Amino acid sequence: MSQHANEHAIYVISVAAERAGMHPQTLRIYERRGLLQPARTQGGNRRYSELDIARLRRISELTAEGMNVEGIRRVMYLEAEVVRLRNEVDQLRLLAAQAIHAVQVRPSTPPSQANIVPLRQAVTVFGHVDSVLRRD
Numbered sequence: 001m002s003q004h005a006n007e008h009a010i011y012v013i014s015v016a017a018e019r020a021g022m023h024p025q026t027l028r029i030y031e032r033r034g035l036l037q038p039a040r041t042q043g044g045n046r047r048y049s050e051l052d053i054a055r056l057r058r059i060s061e062l063t064a065e066g067m068n069v070e071g072i073r074r075v076m077y078l079e080a081e082v083v084r085l086r087n088e089v090d091q092l093r094l095l096a097a098q099a100i101h102a103v104q105v106r107p108s109t110p111p112s113q114a115n116i117v118p119l120r121q122a123v124t125v126f127g128h129v130d131s132v133l134r135r136d
Helices: 013-020 022-034 051-062 069-103
Strands: none
Touching: 013 022, 013 051, 022 051, 051 069
């Protein structure tokens, strides 16, 4: 199933509960406690996606390990943060690889001069303005 298909909220609460191995009332409790936010139809009925069901299964695993609601909330936040940071690292690695490749393929610039930046310098002695700094 594609990622896009996983995001479609198509399951009513009874089907989602069955797929997650829970009672429908448990899904309502998790929603009230902020662990889950199902989509809503225009009529206000809950609809669950495959991602919601995967989240419910993860909540069930953490509950079975003896974790309370606040602990579950924290673990799930940190897991999401790890995924976000891994994606960011992957993007940065790609950008770094592209930058390295761009420097390596510059045929007109010798490698020894690739990182040299021209800089104008002057030495100034306190109280004395050198002639190169004077405006004539």
